[in-house]
Amino acid sequence: GDDGDDTADTAPATTAAPETTAAPETTAAPEPAAEAPKMAIIYSAEWNDGSWGEAAFDGGNKLLADGTISDVVMVENVPPGAEAERALRDFAEQGYNPIVAHSFNYGDNVKTVGAEFPDTIFAYAGGFGDVAGNVGDYDQPFYEASYLSGILGAGATDGGNVAGAGGFEIPVCVGMYHAYLAGARELRPETEGSFVAVGDWIDVQLAKEAALSQADAGATMFVGCGQGPTFGQIEAANDIGGVSTGYVGDMAALGESVLSSFVWRLDRVFEQMVADVAAGQTEARYYSVPLANGGMDVLISPGGEAKISQEALDLFDQRLSEIQDGSFAVPFVGEN
Amino acid sequence: MRSVSRRFGETVALDGVDFEARPGEIHALLGANGAGKTTLMRILAGLDRPDTGTVEVFGQRIENFEPGPIRALGVALVQQHFTLVPTLTASENLVLARPEGALLPPGRTAGVRVQKLVEQFGLEVRDGVPASQLSVGERQRLEILRALDADAKILLLDEPTAVLTDVEAERLLGVARALADQGRALVVITHRLAEVEACDRVTVLREGIEAISDGAVDGYTRADLASAMIGTDTSGTITARTSRRTQAAPVCLRVRDVSLGRVSSLSLDVGEGEIVGIAGVDGNGQSELEAALSGRSAAESGEVSISGEPIAPGDPRSRRGQGLAYIPSDRYSWGLIGPMDLADNLELGRVLPIRPNRPARHKAARPSLDHWDVRTAGPHARTSSLSGGNAQKLVLARELDEHPSAVLACYPTRGLDPEAADTVATRLVAAAEAGCAVLWIGAELDELLAVSDRIEVLYDGTLFGPYLPPFDRAAIGLAMAGDAADRARSATGGEAGPP
Amino acid sequence: MDTLFSIATVEAGIRLGLPVALAALGAIINERSGVLNLGLEGMMLSGALGGYIVNDATGSPWIGLLAGLLVGALTGGVFAGLVVTFRTSQVVTGIAFTIVAIAATTYLFQLRWDIGELPPRVERLGMWPLVALTLVCVAGVWFLFRRTTLGLTISAVGESPESADALGYNVVLIRWMATIAGGALAGLGGAVLVNGPLGLFIEEVTAGRGWVALALVVFAGWRPVPAVAGAFLFGLCDAAQLRLQGTATEVPYEVFLALPYVVTLIALVVRARRSHTPAALGDPYVRGAA
Amino acid sequence: MTSSETRQPTSGTTPSPESTWPPKLDGWLDAVARRATAEGILSSILVPVVSALAALLVGGVLIAIDGVNPLSVYHAILQGVFTKSRGFSYTATVATPLVLIGVGYALAYRARVFTIGGEGQYLVGAVAGTAVVTAGGIGDLPRVVLIVIGLGAAIVAGALWGGLAGVLANRFGASIVISTLMLSFIGDSLLQWAVRDGIRDPESYNANSRPITAAALPSFFGQKTHLGFLFALVLVPIAWWLIRRHRWGFRIDALGHNPGTLDANEFSSARVTLSVLVVAGGLAGLAGMVETTGVNIRLGQEASVGYGWDAIIVALIGRLHPVGVLIAGLGMAGLTIGFESAQRQFELPSSLVSLITAFVIIFVVWGDAIAARWKETR
Ligand SMILES: Nc1ncnc2c1ncn2[C@@H]1O[C@H](COP(=O)(O)OP(=O)(O)OP(=O)(O)O)[C@@H](O)[C@H]1O
Ligand SMILES: Nc1ncnc2c1ncn2[C@@H]1O[C@H](COP(=O)(O)OP(=O)(O)OP(=O)(O)O)[C@@H](O)[C@H]1O
Numbered sequence A: 001g002d003d004g005d006d007t008a009d010t011a012p013a014t015t016a017a018p019e020t021t022a023a024p025e026t027t028a029a030p031e032p033a034a035e036a037p038k039m040a041i042i043y044s045a046e047w048n049d050g051s052w053g054e055a056a057f058d059g060g061n062k063l064l065a066d067g068t069i070s071d072v073v074m075v076e077n078v079p080p081g082a083e084a085e086r087a088l089r090d091f092a093e094q095g096y097n098p099i100v101a102h103s104f105n106y107g108d109n110v111k112t113v114g115a116e117f118p119d120t121i122f123a124y125a126g127g128f129g130d131v132a133g134n135v136g137d138y139d140q141p142f143y144e145a146s147y148l149s150g151i152l153g154a155g156a157t158d159g160g161n162v163a164g165a166g167g168f169e170i171p172v173c174v175g176m177y178h179a180y181l182a183g184a185r186e187l188r189p190e191t192e193g194s195f196v197a198v199g200d201w202i203d204v205q206l207a208k209e210a211a212l213s214q215a216d217a218g219a220t221m222f223v224g225c226g227q228g229p230t231f232g233q234i235e236a237a238n239d240i241g242g243v244s245t246g247y248v249g250d251m252a253a254l255g256e257s258v259l260s261s262f263v264w265r266l267d268r269v270f271e272q273m274v275a276d277v278a279a280g281q282t283e284a285r286y287y288s289v290p291l292a293n294g295g296m297d298v299l300i301s302p303g304g305e306a307k308i309s310q311e312a313l314d315l316f317d318q319r320l321s322e323i324q325d326g327s328f329a330v331p332f333v334g335e336n
Numbered sequence B: 001m002r003s004v005s006r007r008f009g010e011t012v013a014l015d016g017v018d019f020e021a022r023p024g025e026i027h028a029l030l031g032a033n034g035a036g037k038t039t040l041m042r043i044l045a046g047l048d049r050p051d052t053g054t055v056e057v058f059g060q061r062i063e064n065f066e067p068g069p070i071r072a073l074g075v076a077l078v079q080q081h082f083t084l085v086p087t088l089t090a091s092e093n094l095v096l097a098r099p100e101g102a103l104l105p106p107g108r109t110a111g112v113r114v115q116k117l118v119e120q121f122g123l124e125v126r127d128g129v130p131a132s133q134l135s136v137g138e139r140q141r142l143e144i145l146r147a148l149d150a151d152a153k154i155l156l157l158d159e160p161t162a163v164l165t166d167v168e169a170e171r172l173l174g175v176a177r178a179l180a181d182q183g184r185a186l187v188v189i190t191h192r193l194a195e196v197e198a199c200d201r202v203t204v205l206r207e208g209i210e211a212i213s214d215g216a217v218d219g220y221t222r223a224d225l226a227s228a229m230i231g232t233d234t235s236g237t238i239t240a241r242t243s244r245r246t247q248a249a250p251v252c253l254r255v256r257d258v259s260l261g262r263v264s265s266l267s268l269d270v271g272e273g274e275i276v277g278i279a280g281v282d283g284n285g286q287s288e289l290e291a292a293l294s295g296r297s298a299a300e301s302g303e304v305s306i307s308g309e310p311i312a313p314g315d316p317r318s319r320r321g322q323g324l325a326y327i328p329s330d331r332y333s334w335g336l337i338g339p340m341d342l343a344d345n346l347e348l349g350r351v352l353p354i355r356p357n358r359p360a361r362h363k364a365a366r367p368s369l370d371h372w373d374v375r376t377a378g379p380h381a382r383t384s385s386l387s388g389g390n391a392q393k394l395v396l397a398r399e400l401d402e403h404p405s406a407v408l409a410c411y412p413t414r415g416l417d418p419e420a421a422d423t424v425a426t427r428l429v430a431a432a433e434a435g436c437a438v439l440w441i442g443a444e445l446d447e448l449l450a451v452s453d454r455i456e457v458l459y460d461g462t463l464f465g466p467y468l469p470p471f472d473r474a475a476i477g478l479a480m481a482g483d484a485a486d487r488a489r490s491a492t493g494g495e496a497g498p499p
Numbered sequence C: 001m002d003t004l005f006s007i008a009t010v011e012a013g014i015r016l017g018l019p020v021a022l023a024a025l026g027a028i029i030n031e032r033s034g035v036l037n038l039g040l041e042g043m044m045l046s047g048a049l050g051g052y053i054v055n056d057a058t059g060s061p062w063i064g065l066l067a068g069l070l071v072g073a074l075t076g077g078v079f080a081g082l083v084v085t086f087r088t089s090q091v092v093t094g095i096a097f098t099i100v101a102i103a104a105t106t107y108l109f110q111l112r113w114d115i116g117e118l119p120p121r122v123e124r125l126g127m128w129p130l131v132a133l134t135l136v137c138v139a140g141v142w143f144l145f146r147r148t149t150l151g152l153t154i155s156a157v158g159e160s161p162e163s164a165d166a167l168g169y170n171v172v173l174i175r176w177m178a179t180i181a182g183g184a185l186a187g188l189g190g191a192v193l194v195n196g197p198l199g200l201f202i203e204e205v206t207a208g209r210g211w212v213a214l215a216l217v218v219f220a221g222w223r224p225v226p227a228v229a230g231a232f233l234f235g236l237c238d239a240a241q242l243r244l245q246g247t248a249t250e251v252p253y254e255v256f257l258a259l260p261y262v263v264t265l266i267a268l269v270v271r272a273r274r275s276h277t278p279a280a281l282g283d284p285y286v287r288g289a290a
Numbered sequence D: 001m002t003s004s005e006t007r008q009p010t011s012g013t014t015p016s017p018e019s020t021w022p023p024k025l026d027g028w029l030d031a032v033a034r035r036a037t038a039e040g041i042l043s044s045i046l047v048p049v050v051s052a053l054a055a056l057l058v059g060g061v062l063i064a065i066d067g068v069n070p071l072s073v074y075h076a077i078l079q080g081v082f083t084k085s086r087g088f089s090y091t092a093t094v095a096t097p098l099v100l101i102g103v104g105y106a107l108a109y110r111a112r113v114f115t116i117g118g119e120g121q122y123l124v125g126a127v128a129g130t131a132v133v134t135a136g137g138i139g140d141l142p143r144v145v146l147i148v149i150g151l152g153a154a155i156v157a158g159a160l161w162g163g164l165a166g167v168l169a170n171r172f173g174a175s176i177v178i179s180t181l182m183l184s185f186i187g188d189s190l191l192q193w194a195v196r197d198g199i200r201d202p203e204s205y206n207a208n209s210r211p212i213t214a215a216a217l218p219s220f221f222g223q224k225t226h227l228g229f230l231f232a233l234v235l236v237p238i239a240w241w242l243i244r245r246h247r248w249g250f251r252i253d254a255l256g257h258n259p260g261t262l263d264a265n266e267f268s269s270a271r272v273t274l275s276v277l278v279v280a281g282g283l284a285g286l287a288g289m290v291e292t293t294g295v296n297i298r299l300g301q302e303a304s305v306g307y308g309w310d311a312i313i314v315a316l317i318g319r320l321h322p323v324g325v326l327i328a329g330l331g332m333a334g335l336t337i338g339f340e341s342a343q344r345q346f347e348l349p350s351s352l353v354s355l356i357t358a359f360v361i362i363f364v365v366w367g368d369a370i371a372a373r374w375k376e377t378r
């Protein structure tokens, strides 16, 4: 990896590997133990989003390739509600365990179906420790990465404010924005910021205009949350020569403004669930793999380093190691 | 056209008809309703195709029955119903019919074109307003202008005079003659025998077969033509009543100061047992009068009442409860529901909240159908399968069976053959004699003369009359043409009585 | 607040309005001929994908626009085949058409860029050439209906197909042409969205703009200039809405999402019967059936 | 009285000089409706079935291109519905909103009132019903009472949403297709606002309403199927009876065939139009609440899953007849469930699955048109 040099980690190769389709590797994978768990993942949009969905897709496939699991089944575009429950139930009946519902809107569905299959571990992307019996939750500590991106952003710009955007005003998104702002303020305490809810997760054009409106108000550093809003923020930063941040996935290819991205290492999260299942556990947990434990990689885009001041790079390294050794905790502010 | 035949399902509209139109002549095409006149002209204009037979235009055999190419040969058809685009103005309609290139002419040029045509043919139309806002007569004239504008060599006019006043009709025939004199071939479809006399040749169709084929007009008397049309010797009018009411009867149907659209402040009383005929040319307020009296539309002002009780507009069931029967001018628009069966149609206006099952409904309908001699496959038949006369009888059965106290009969014989028309008239007269107040809005004067106790003429939304028996046919005819209105206008007092 | 009333806001409004304006112009041509086009969103989306793929392949956004136009025309042709020639229900076909287009574009897009490949950014056109293009289109449509025989014919076909037929016009052909033209402009609108300042395609990138365009057409009474003006007005509303979020004004943003539809409903009511709805809109034409 | 306001915009003033017979028809729909009443039950079943099969054939080619054996996919679809333990109950659950809304559409389309507003009415009904049953202080009421007032509120809200289109049409001549389309989008925005703000659960992390557990619909027959399916099953004979034996049904058919005659002889067609929109809206609203309380735990942002659009197709394929709607609704639901199951089994791209389902719709509509034309030319 030319880009993943800053995290003390094992194999960053998965991040941009296109060759992760399920079928060929199932046969090529090292023969798993027959009793290795089978995992199922459902998602409410398409896997192919270069971001949130793809992180789960890659995570599942990585475990399969590692032989940690004997099978993984993944279904996309399952709207929360009745259809999600049908899918969850179907997988539970077929013996898949653990079963991951990869959206924060699946909370009710996993609880409903979870009650019917007490021996199966379910988890959904609630992100706030919503655990009950065999139904777990997993963390999205994006704000930690975002804090570091904020440091880099301030180090690559001469001034200007922070622009945050999400499809709606949800805690994960707002938290990312506040962490970024806090990171930027480490270098430039006078930095201001604004957060905008685009009102839609896919409308890129509207998202871009939202970002441009923030640029008009003086923003130079952009941090998006969700596919549409992130693409919009990146595009706006490209246009005005600001800096932006890739969201859950390496988005360096989307433009020169993308200073850094973070990759969500969901294989680490899934590993915990699989381990619980393999150990015969039926109690789920809050599967939290923070940055410190390698839940995320922060990637500085190729060529990005040259734009960042040395002061910022140093601070970045310092905070990163502090986070990793637990001496520094990024503050989480979930409300605007 | 040689041995042209055309069937529609079971109906044989044309059966081996030969027809010719020659330059410089006006050819009258006669026939009872449904005789096939329109079908013949539609085929000639390329709007329909014959099943067998050939059509030649100027020696060129038509293979492709499409309106475009046939129009290009110089054939223009003025259809029985309007075919103007209602949102376009006169000039735009003309441009649409005969564009002068890809671009529209500027407003002024187009206006000049209309003006020229108006002057050339003496047919007055207004430009600059959408066709939907023109009067019926203007629309008809515009249709004809549009046909002439294409410099048609063969001009087909399907009942052009049906909606015109006599004066207008006469003018139109004058124009037709002038056009023929220019060397064009004209075909005029009409029901008015008088108009045939202004033509050169005549063809009479009866049930899809020529009863008279391409004869010189001079060779036939009106009686000849009439009998060719209907196949019997009766001159086609309704049997006149033998006795008429003379004393004033207690008022049943009362109309007070009703205004709606063209109708302005109209008042009228119809007594029990009395038949009042409303004569007049279509388009003088008949439809508004019908709408207001039937309660289909609310009058803008004024009141209609039956035995002192006002009719509530938009509430046909209570109208029926008050005893007002309504025979609409257009039974297919206002009277019947084609796709429903006969029993259902008989139930209109008196459907119970919960209806009996279908066999019971059919059983209940049978006596009524028998009594009114509705010839049909049975109460389960679709109403759209009825012929015009039987459809009308079905309406009568529904409306008159409940012994109404008043009847609003609008053109009750429209589209019927003489025998059926006579039956309808007899039934209405019988109803009147049983004490029912009948208001008969009609177009054919002879019919009204035959049945009415009193006639009023509706002209431009106002009633002129009353005319009492023995009727002065000429005076009524003049009133219908607006003569009485003119005189009333010139006499400041507005005396509009009978002569 | 000062940022609200700035040139930038206006420009944002224009950018947001451009694709909608073009699609609305397409729908006007289409609907003036009597064909109700509920497939507009799908046609836009198809044009967007076509424009994106071709731009990516050729590196020319102008060729991309042309491709969007052609793909749109193709979808218009398919739609015309169904509703004009086969006389399927325009309502159902339109809705189904949009569903097909969403599914098909997603499918093709994923076929082309498999998982793990980020969709590339393509060459982009600036706002002003597209504004010029849109102005040319609106002028063209205005000219078509005000100054050309063809426009008059299309209106006549939408108003009274039996009259046009009797005059020798080929109703089916004219509706085909109008539907293809409508699809072409809708496709162009989609292509303008992705080849314009955005330069990106993602699944369902049109995000309901086709429905807004349909609403606009009604709002504008099937007239091109008000439709385009309306598109920019709604674009401006969106732009302003995004800028208002920072300030204290607490109008729920759902109000802005619903705004085009609410305003259209109000327009339907206020202008009541003068709404110029083509009389034959939605009716298949069969000679002799009337 | 208010009759001057409710009269038809066209009545009275400009009568046509010639009567037109038969009256102008939407040929395709007429063919559909006619077949429902009399001619050939066979063709009314044969055409959609053959068309659907043709669509599945085309879909099979696409599946094969995707590298999966289409036969095994179709086998999995059948299994998903017929042999999997919950296949039937799932199918019934999905069919419930389709049938409830579809019967409303069928009634409206019989009257030639072309509403396409089911989706909006469904959402508005769900929002109103949820608002009522999750309102403070009401939770202590007995479950039955809660269910009833929740469903009642949903019906009223849906009916108002539908009725609004009727009022706009009657008073202002607004096109019903267009106004109901607009109202559907507005209904979705209303839902978004409601769950984000209006009736949001303050405890919830996400944009959701409070749970409606207290008003949850029981299941019946000990099945996974909720009571709502029973409503749909009961609605079908009621609607059938209304059409056959009730004055209102008679008026609906009369309105569809000839509004002028209805107006002149039986009842104001404007009011029948309004009533049919109100009833269809109420049924869609009911469907929204039934889905919320029968299937879900609360109302969320993603409540709009498109039953209101699918039901249009269900109504048309069901030949505007309640029994037909039931069969078509079950068929469509079965297809959905079967495809879902196959999609999970073969990990098919979701876009491919929606493409094939959309093909089924287009092919059925197309098949109808071809059949109608073929009939015409004979
Ligand atoms: N499109 C059609 N489908 C079925 N039957 C038709 C059609 N057109 C005409 N007919 C039938 O063909 C016969 C001839 O009709 P046509 O319109 O030619 O009569 P007409 O002589 O013009 O009558 P009128 O004086 O009433 O205008 C009638 O029985 C009519 O019902
Ligand atoms: N437009 C039409 N479509 C289908 N069938 C028609 C049409 N017009 C007329 N018919 C059929 O043609 C037959 C003759 O109709 P038409 O009205 O010409 O009868 P008619 O000879 O005038 O009878 P009547 O004397 O009772 O008026 C009827 O059985 C009718 O069903």
Ligand SMILES: [Mg+2]
Pocket: B037, B038, B039, B080, B158
């Ligand atoms: Mg005729």
Ligand SMILES: [Mg+2]
Pocket: B033, B034, B387, B388, B389, B415, B416, B417
């Ligand atoms: Mg007849």
